[in-house]
Each structure stands twice: as C-alpha cells, then as structure tokens.
Amino acid sequence: MYNRKLEFINQKLNHSIVEQCLGCALRQEMEVALQETKELLGAIAPTAPLPLAVSRTSDAAILYCNDLFGLTFGSLSTELIGRKLPEFYCEPADRQLLLAELENQGYVREAEVQLKKTDETVFWASVSMRPLTLEGESVILSIFSDITDRKRAQEALRRQALTFENIYDAVAIADTVGRIIDWNPAAERIFGYTKAEVIGKSTEIFHSSSEQATALTHEILYSLRNSGRWSGTINFTRKDGSDGVCETTVVIVADEFGKAVGAMAISRDITLVKRSETVEQELLASIHSRARQQAAVAYLGQQALMESDLSALMDKAVVLVAQTLNVEYCKLLELLPGGHAFLLRAGEGWQPGLVGNATVSASTKSQAGYTLLAGESVIVEDVRLETRFSGAPLLHNHRVVSGVSVIIPGNWSREDLARGERGSGGEGEIWPERNNGGKSSPSSPSSPSSSSHPPHLSHPPLVPSL
Numbered sequence: 001m002y003n004r005k006l007e008f009i010n011q012k013l014n015h016s017i018v019e020q021c022l023g024c025a026l027r028q029e030m031e032v033a034l035q036e037t038k039e040l041l042g043a044i045a046p047t048a049p050l051p052l053a054v055s056r057t058s059d060a061a062i063l064y065c066n067d068l069f070g071l072t073f074g075s076l077s078t079e080l081i082g083r084k085l086p087e088f089y090c091e092p093a094d095r096q097l098l099l100a101e102l103e104n105q106g107y108v109r110e111a112e113v114q115l116k117k118t119d120e121t122v123f124w125a126s127v128s129m130r131p132l133t134l135e136g137e138s139v140i141l142s143i144f145s146d147i148t149d150r151k152r153a154q155e156a157l158r159r160q161a162l163t164f165e166n167i168y169d170a171v172a173i174a175d176t177v178g179r180i181i182d183w184n185p186a187a188e189r190i191f192g193y194t195k196a197e198v199i200g201k202s203t204e205i206f207h208s209s210s211e212q213a214t215a216l217t218h219e220i221l222y223s224l225r226n227s228g229r230w231s232g233t234i235n236f237t238r239k240d241g242s243d244g245v246c247e248t249t250v251v252i253v254a255d256e257f258g259k260a261v262g263a264m265a266i267s268r269d270i271t272l273v274k275r276s277e278t279v280e281q282e283l284l285a286s287i288h289s290r291a292r293q294q295a296a297v298a299y300l301g302q303q304a305l306m307e308s309d310l311s312a313l314m315d316k317a318v319v320l321v322a323q324t325l326n327v328e329y330c331k332l333l334e335l336l337p338g339g340h341a342f343l344l345r346a347g348e349g350w351q352p353g354l355v356g357n358a359t360v361s362a363s364t365k366s367q368a369g370y371t372l373l374a375g376e377s378v379i380v381e382d383v384r385l386e387t388r389f390s391g392a393p394l395l396h397n398h399r400v401v402s403g404v405s406v407i408i409p410g411n412w413s414r415e416d417l418a419r420g421e422r423g424s425g426g427e428g429e430i431w432p433e434r435n436n437g438g439k440s441s442p443s444s445p446s447s448p449s450s451s452s453h454p455p456h457l458s459h460p461p462l463v464p465s466l
Helices: 002-013 024-047 067-072 092-105 148-166 185-191 210-227 271-306 310-325 367-374 393-397 414-419
Strands: 052-056 062-065 108-116 122-134 137-146 170-175 180-183 229-237 243-254 260-269 329-335 341-348 359-361 378-380 403-408 426-431
Touching (some): 185 260, 210 243, 243 271, 271 310, 359 367
Antiparallel strands (some): 122 137, 170 180, 170 260, 229 243, 243 260, 329 426
C-alpha cells in the first residue's frame, strides 16, 4: 500500500503543481499530499530493514537518513544530516555514473560500488536510487546494502576457480558414491582423460584391475571416516594404457552444515621421479656389488699368497664367492686323473658329507664336462629346460634352478682333452637358488686351480656375467 501511495504522490509531485494551481482547493490538496509524503517517509524510514538516505539533487546534501544508515557508515544519523553523499563514495565518478543511469532509466537497481565509512574504512555496497520531489524540491532516495561478505566470498570463489584451472597438480572431485563430478586441466594432462570423458565415471577406470581399485577405495574410505583425509602413493593406468605413479591426498568435501557431500583428490605425477629412483637404486646396487667383488678379489689374492694349505684356500674361496655373490650354493670340482670325472673338492651350501666324496661325470653330457670342453663360461638359466646337457643328480637333489660354471686354468689344453691327456685343472660352479619358480642373473667367478701350488691370479677372478 505504501508503494502505491508513494507512486501516487510522486506522480503528483513530478508536476509543477504550484504553477498549475488555479484555485485554493488544488493548493490545499498539494499541501496535504506533501504533508502525507513527509509523514509516510517518517513512518517508513525508521523501520526500513536497509540503510537509506534522502539527498538533495542539486548539491547531494543529506536531508534525511535512518539509524541503519548511520550505523552502516559509522556515525549517528543526526550527525550525517547536511553532509554531502558523494563523500562516502570511494570513487566519485561511480556516483556520476549512477546519476546518469538514474536520469536515463528513472531508477538505479542494486548497483555495486565501493563506499567508505566516516573512519575511511572501505566496504562494498549495492545501491538502489529513485528520484522524488519533497516540498517542491527534487531529491533522491538512496537505499544501501552492505555486500562486503558476499564480494569476499565471490572473490574467494574466483581465486579458487582460477587455482583449480591452473594448478600444476591434478584435482578431481567425486560425489559420495565415487562418481567424478569435476576434473581440472592438470588431471587431463596426467591421466589422459578429458573432463567430458570422466564426468560421471567411477575412479576404477584408473586401475587395471577391479580388485586393486576396490582395495584402494576401502583403504581411502576407512581413513576418511577416521581422520578426514588420506595420503599415499597410487599406481594408476592412463587412458593410453601406460602405467604411472602419483602422490595423492584425499580430503572430505562438506556443505555449510558440515555434512560430507563428496571427496576431493589432489594428485602429483611422480612417475619420472620413481623411475629415476629405481635407476639410481640399481646403479648403487651395481656399484656396491662391484665394490664387494673387488674387495673379495683382493682378499682372495692375499689369502692365495699367504695360505700354504691349498684345501683350506679352496674352502675359503667357495665361502667367499657365495657370500659376495649372495648365492646359496658354490662348488669347486677337481678333474680326477684319467679325466673321466670331477671330485667335489670344496663347496658351500651342499648337504654334509658330499664335499670331498661326491663326483660328477666329466663327459659332455654334464655341465662340468661341457664347460671344460667348450673352454668358456656356461650360464644355465633353468636346469629343467636345458638341452645342451643334462643336469647332474647333485643339482637335482638340491632343487637347483640356475647357475654358471667357469673354468679354472690348469696345465692342459684342448688338444690334451682330445687325446684324453689332462693335467691338473678344474671347474667351478655357482648356483644361486633352489627351484622356487624364479630365475636369477648369476655372476660367474673363477676359482683357484687344484694344483699343488697356489694359483697364479693373472686376471680378476670375479667377472660378472648377466
């Protein structure tokens, strides 16, 4: 009703009533309308839920303002009467733009501007303006609303959106049932899927097996329920099928009431880092292995010069080789007179009673005989699949899988072998592991000769063979 009455009054006041007044009755009607306008303004303003002020159009001086206006601008409303309204605009040009809009459209509705309080504190406000005529004078009714909190929230959202789109890490947001509802460009780059391809999909698409995805999901959900976050390393599969590794942190996304509405995962691709670490670890392991081997060579050389008991030297050699190469078995075979068999002269890991008693055939059907005739090291990747020779019962009884055999230089030649004449010499074998289904890449050392004198080490006795 107040709005209709104000509109009616404005229609009357917008005409030059005084000039058109032809009689006392019309003049009295005008005065009554003016009085009613004052009374209506006085009744509405104090109870209005928003700060408002009435200012003179000519000089923008404040003619009236309510208590909320004074509270908003940091002063008593009575102290603000007479002050110029443009004083409260951070940019006076903003008010000029509003006045231009008011003149063109006849109103201004919720224009956003920056204002300042009496203590110069800046805040954001929406301004609505309407022209009025009060006591024959043109005035402007301005209504203000502090929107500082809303602007801050909008700015925060803008920054978050900017961060979301440009952050280096992949960000994915899923709902409470695990369906992806948002996906930033970094996630597209890392996982290979576009946003359109993953929206509405389950996170299982990043794993090669559903069992792996299910186990990981249960682990993450358990952590979220207990601590509100999960952090760890995830192995994933890209769209092109390649594998990757990422460090991921998952946190709960809650609404304004604290109710969980989803989860956000932030992931960083560390695939190259992991590969570099693997290469570095392999390199370090190779360096350490080589260092151990060289140390063993030096120690064995010292023992060969110091030890007068050849049997004791051989026993030390097989133990040292087994420890250095980290293998389970190592044996040294001595070619017996006649050249038809080898004696297990020294060994490590074999059943008690075999060393010094067990023999191995020297024919080419055995690995030892084949190695001696070939004149070079022989690597066996899997005894069960070997076709060049048959495995000796000694190997089968110990469930040996793979190994390498090398020749120990002695006083013989291939021509001697052809004539059946063999001098002192032998063969050494290293067997890494039992038949557990796996294979190894053994190293092939040489062992000391079986001659009555310490061997002449003219070359490094530990030569890796992959």
